[in-house]
Amino acid sequence: MIFDTHAHYDDEAFDEDREQLLASFKENGIDAFTNVAASLSSCKTTLELARNHDFMYAALGVHPSESAELSDEGLKDIETWCTERQDGKVRAIGEIGLDYYWEEPDHETQKKWFHRQLNLARELKLPVIIHSRDAAKDTLDIMKEEHSGEIGGVIHCFSYGKEMAAEYLKMGFYLGIGGVLTFKNAKKLLEVAEMAPLDRLVLETDCPYLAPVPNRGKRNSSLNLPYVAEKLAEFGAEMIFHEVYDDDASKITDGCRRAMEAGADLVFCTGGMSVDPDDKTPLAIKNTGARIVSYGAPVLPGAMFLLAYAENGTPIVGLPGCVMYSERTIFDLVLPRLIADDEVTAEELAGLGEGGLCLNCKVCTFPNCGFGKGR
Ligand SMILES: [Zn+2]
Numbered sequence: 001m002i003f004d005t006h007a008h009y010d011d012e013a014f015d016e017d018r019e020q021l022l023a024s025f026k027e028n029g030i031d032a033f034t035n036v037a038a039s040l041s042s043c044k045t046t047l048e049l050a051r052n053h054d055f056m057y058a059a060l061g062v063h064p065s066e067s068a069e070l071s072d073e074g075l076k077d078i079e080t081w082c083t084e085r086q087d088g089k090v091r092a093i094g095e096i097g098l099d100y101y102w103e104e105p106d107h108e109t110q111k112k113w114f115h116r117q118l119n120l121a122r123e124l125k126l127p128v129i130i131h132s133r134d135a136a137k138d139t140l141d142i143m144k145e146e147h148s149g150e151i152g153g154v155i156h157c158f159s160y161g162k163e164m165a166a167e168y169l170k171m172g173f174y175l176g177i178g179g180v181l182t183f184k185n186a187k188k189l190l191e192v193a194e195m196a197p198l199d200r201l202v203l204e205t206d207c208p209y210l211a212p213v214p215n216r217g218k219r220n221s222s223l224n225l226p227y228v229a230e231k232l233a234e235f236g237a238e239m240i241f242h243e244v245y246d247d248d249a250s251k252i253t254d255g256c257r258r259a260m261e262a263g264a265d266l267v268f269c270t271g272g273m274s275v276d277p278d279d280k281t282p283l284a285i286k287n288t289g290a291r292i293v294s295y296g297a298p299v300l301p302g303a304m305f306l307l308a309y310a311e312n313g314t315p316i317v318g319l320p321g322c323v324m325y326s327e328r329t330i331f332d333l334v335l336p337r338l339i340a341d342d343e344v345t346a347e348e349l350a351g352l353g354e355g356g357l358c359l360n361c362k363v364c365t366f367p368n369c370g371f372g373k374g375r
């Protein structure tokens with residue numbers, strides 16, 4: 001099932017073959033889409049288009065770059081269009097937000113209508129589709145001011161870094177991911193895709209713009225979404241091997257080897273990693289022939305963390321039980337790197353803290369260390 005959460009099929013780029021294209025969705029595995037309005041006139045065309053296609057939903061709103069056309073009356077029109085439609089087609093207010101890439105309209109105008117449209121969404125109990133370009137701080141400030149967590153929605157075509165992503169995820173928002181993910185220079189977005197829970201990312205095209213590789217530069221359509229979905233799937237994890245043993249070194253060693261033979265890209269050993277010197281898991285990992293990068297991390301929780309790389313490059317990780325029930329541990333710092341095949345060194349692990357079991361750190365970059373000065 002593929003749902004395009006952000007498309008502009010009322011755009012003139014589709015005038016030639018719109019109906020033909022939409023008719024081909026089902027056979028190409030595109031199940032539904034949301035057509036997102038960007039101006040008052042596109043609200044009308046979007047509504048009209050939604051009338052004739054049962055797999056199409058509508059978002060109504062005015063894009064920041066068009067916001068100079070808005071007035072009390074225009075806002076009232078949007079409200080009326082949303083409430084008078086009883087067929088369940090209008091599902092969101094959007095796209096709304098801030099765009100400082102273009103000089104017009106001025107920031108004050110954009111901000112004013114961003115506030116007003118957020119409030120309209122709140123009144124109508126509809127989620128929002130946010131457009132934010134080169135306006136990270138102001139967007140976040142306004143959204144916090146308006147308690148947007150209570151409204152909910154998508155930050156479409158997410159273009160900021162991990163820290164910003166974390167803010168919006170905390171607020172309960174979803175991040176819209178499109179063709180940019182497949183671009184060569186998408187490093188920042190790849191990092192976001194790594195850190196965000198997969199179920200908080202939604203697919204979008206923003207067509208006719210932003211076609212993914214291999215069709216970059218051409219007119220985009222939902223038919224290109226599988227390229228983005230494929231790329232995004234690289235960040236999903238699948239359990240292919242799971243076995244439970246006693247604290248028996250040879251069984252654990254054997255289990256690690258068989259997990260790798262089964263094709264595992266990552267191996268976790270989640271028991272026998274406490275401070276008890278009789279625990280057998282560290283020895284078992286060593287016996288696989290893996291190169292031990294670090295045993296013991298300078299931060300709590302997770303101080304008995306072990307990282308090793310097998311001969312074929314697969315990371316084998318010894319995880320003390322506390323990383324399973326603590327929210328942010330050394331494991332959470334390292335996991336995105338392991339998934340991204342980005343080798344982690346002993347120096348980097350050591351750099352996360354200083355002072356043995358973190359009882360007296362001089363330097364600590366650990367996010368929630370309850371012991372060191374990092375708190
Ligand atoms: Zn947009």
Ligand SMILES: [Zn+2]
Pocket residue numbers: 006008036095206
């Ligand atoms: Zn758009």
